[in-house]
Amino acid sequence: MTAVYQGVDGAYSQLVLGHFLRERGIEMPTAGLPSFREMATAVAGARADVGVMPIENAIVGTVREGYDLLAEFDLVPVAEIQWRTDHRLLGVRGSELRDVREVLGHPLVLAECGTFLAGLDHARAIPCEDTGVAAREVARGGNPAIAALASPVAATIYDLIELAAHCSDDPRTYSRFLIVRPRHTGAANPVLALPKAARRKTSMIFSVEERTGSLAGALSILAQRNINGDKLESKPYLGHGTERVFYVDFDGDVDDANVADAIVALQSTCKTLTVLGSYDAHIGEPIGRNDNPPKALVELVREIAQPVAAIAPIGDSPFPRVSRSSNGSGTTLQIGGVRVGDGEFTIVAGPCSVESREQILSTAHAVAARGAMMLRGGAFKPRTSPYAFQGLGWEGVSLLAEAGRATGLPTVSEVMTIDQVERMAAQIDVLQIGARNMQNFDLLKAVGRCGRPVLLKRGLSATIDELLAAAEYILSEGNPNLILCERGIRTYEQATRNTLDLSAVPVLRERSHLPVFVDPSHGVGVRRWVRPLCRAAKAVGAHGLLIEVHPNPPEAKSDKEQALTFDDFGVIVRDLERIETWSHAQVTV
Ligand code: PEP
Numbered sequence: 290m291t292a293v294y295q296g297v298d299g300a301y302s303q304l305v306l307g308h309f310l311r312e313r314g315i316e317m318p319t320a321g322l323p324s325f326r327e328m329a330t331a332v333a334g335a336r337a338d339v340g341v342m343p344i345e346n347a348i349v350g351t352v353r354e355g356y357d358l359l360a361e362f363d364l365v366p367v368a369e370i371q372w373r374t375d376h377r378l379l380g381v382r383g384s385e386l387r388d389v390r391e392v393l394g395h396p397l398v399l400a401e402c403g404t405f406l407a408g409l410d411h412a413r414a415i416p417c418e419d420t421g422v423a424a425r426e427v428a429r430g431g432n433p434a435i436a437a438l439a440s441p442v443a444a445t446i447y448d449l450i451e452l453a454a455h456c457s458d459d460p461r462t463y464s465r466f467l468i469v470r471p472r473h474t475g476a477a478n479p480v481l482a483l484p485k486a487a488r489r490k491t492s493m494i495f496s497v498e499e500r501t502g503s504l505a506g507a508l509s510i511l512a513q514r515n516i517n518g519d520k521l522e523s524k525p526y527l528g529h530g531t532e533r534v535f536y537v538d539f540d541g542d543v544d545d546a547n548v549a550d551a552i553v554a555l556q557s558t559c560k561t562l563t564v565l566g567s568y569d570a571h572i573g574e575p576i577g578r579n580d581n582p583p584k585a586l587v588e589l590v591r592e593i594a595q596p597v598a599a600i601a602p603i604g605d606s607p608f609p610r611v612s613r614s615s616n617g618s619g620t621t622l623q624i625g626g627v628r629v630g631d632g633e634f635t636i637v638a639g640p641c642s643v644e645s646r647e648q649i650l651s652t653a654h655a656v657a658a659r660g661a662m663m664l665r666g667g668a669f670k671p672r673t674s675p676y677a678f679q680g681l682g683w684e685g686v687s688l689l690a691e692a693g694r695a696t697g698l699p700t701v702s703e704v705m706t707i708d709q710v711e712r713m714a715a716q717i718d719v720l721q722i723g724a725r726n727m728q729n730f731d732l733l734k735a736v737g738r739c740g741r742p743v744l745l746k747r748g749l750s751a752t753i754d755e756l757l758a759a760a761e762y763i764l765s766e767g768n769p770n771l772i773l774c775e776r777g778i779r780t781y782e783q784a785t786r787n788t789l790d791l792s793a794v795p796v797l798r799e800r801s802h803l804p805v806f807v808d809p810s811h812g813v814g815v816r817r818w819v820r821p822l823c824r825a826a827k828a829v830g831a832h833g834l835l836i837e838v839h840p841n842p843p844e845a846k847s848d849k850e851q852a853l854t855f856d857d858f859g860v861i862v863r864d865l866e867r868i869e870t871w872s873h874a875q876v877t878v
């Protein structure tokens with residue numbers, strides 16, 4: 290079987306997992322997956338034997354996603370590893386600190402290096418999936434103005450130079466990781482045979498009644514039994530008034546009599562209690578002070594490098610993961626503050642192409658004020674003629690991201706090539722695969738390996754089955770966050786730009802659990818027909834719309850015939866409020 294981690298070669302999770310396997314004498318192929326959720330899914334579904342999850346950082350605090358995924362997927366912790374996170378600023382050969390304008394790093398790492406980054410006032414911090422991706426992107430881009438915060442091991446692997454050493458706010462900083470296994474796992478899983486360490490720890494999440502002394506009461510249950518609390522952190526329990534949820538770690542194993550007794554007592558005191566499990570505590574100093582020299586760790590990465598595709602497929606349908614039978618209740622995506630899926634109707638609006646700062650900012654503010662929930666804008670444009678406007682490229686991406694931040698709207702933009710994927714994902718919330726790339730299978734695999742949601746447009750001459758098969762490529766690489774989009778197909782009809790196949794909407798909703806959007810702008814290609822097709826799309830059951838809007842449509846650098854004015858757009862949004870949408874259940878009766 291396989292051991293999985295989040296990230297690419299050189300990510301801290303990979304180092305931690307490699308260390309664990311080597312130290313415990315376990316030989317097993319490893320695979321890097323695009324997100325912690327994907328990793329948790331693979332372990333929970335017993336498609337992997339072992340995974341690794343960060344749960345706490347000495348500077349930043351609890352990694353709540355880690356604890357929450359352990360609880361949500363009912364993963365069993367096996368061992369804790371404390372790993373020194375000794376971040377360096379890495380650049381390409383020849384670059385210098387004063388030239389750096391962008392610093393890529395995992396959000397946690399950017400937070401750990403807050404003081405250092407504040408001192409680099411000429412550089413912008415850009416979050417990305419993990420330190421391995423940050424270092425790899427810097428190496429691939431070859432741009433001396435872009436640097437990464439990553440480990441010295443990543444520097445060696447990607448042949449980068451150190452522009453600054455020890456960048457974290459405190460050189461003693463480290464992260465805590467938990468090695469996890471599936472709750473239900475085959476007897477051959479080698480972690481089952483591991484002897485328990487001398488020191489064990491237990492983690493739990495609980496909530497208490499909102500009254501004076503209730504937290505103290507819960508904690509005294511541990512104190513009375515001589516159980517040493519090791520960590521306590523709280524967060525608001527959203528949707529439950531002012532109640533809070535507490536994350537607690539303490540010494541001992543659930544099999545110890547006093548711990549078992551404490552848990553019984555806590556069960557009757559706490560409103561909710563999830564015991565995540567007991568595991569081998571880390572003993573001694575954090576591992577991985579990896580500066581001097583990083584050779585052993587570099588060897589470790591080389592030894593386990595290159596993910597193997599050992600995550601087993603499911604079922605024998607041509608699109609098992611996309612098919613409704615794999616998720617009867619329908620997929621819901623959370624994109625920033627926006628939910629997409631059943632019960633929602635999501636309007637995405639913006640220009641065909643990002644043309645200038647002023648154009649995208651004014652459009653973003655205008656569509657936000659009129660009810661758009663996400664902002665679209667192409668930076669890399671697939672144009673029929675090589676002489677037509679090709680988009681502003683990375684400048685357009687940065688402008689779109691800026692407009693998204695200015696309005697709070699999540700952003701959507703098209704990726705045309707594999708090498709754009711990760712850099713785009715670092716700045717843009719939803720990666721669009723355009724109609725012309727629907728069967729660019731390598732590109733589909735690349736977005737499937739990235740953690741960002743994807744909007745997949747139906748190809749100009751693709752059947753519904755071909756669209757679903759293309760979607761399967763993305764899901765099968767581990768990315769479950771996908772929206773399908775009907776945008777018109779080629780028929781013999783010439784009166785409209787394409788033939789908007791609205792019948793695809795109920796068919797897709799019946800056959801797949803994925804949200805379905807409609808793009809009437811490209812579907813019909815004529816401004817005045819966009820409105821009736823928006824109405825029809827909502828009525829036929831679309832989960833959302835993708836609409837082109839421009840401050841001055843006749844001047845648009847691409848697709849000017851179909852772009853709406855701000856006012857047209859406002860009228861359509863108000864109009865749509867009166868249209869009822871279909872639910873999947875209605876569609877199938
Ligand atoms: C676009 O959304 O601007 C676009 C180019 O779309 P499509 O791929 O559907 O033509």
Ligand code: MN
Nearest residue numbers: 641837847848
């Ligand atoms: Mn367009």
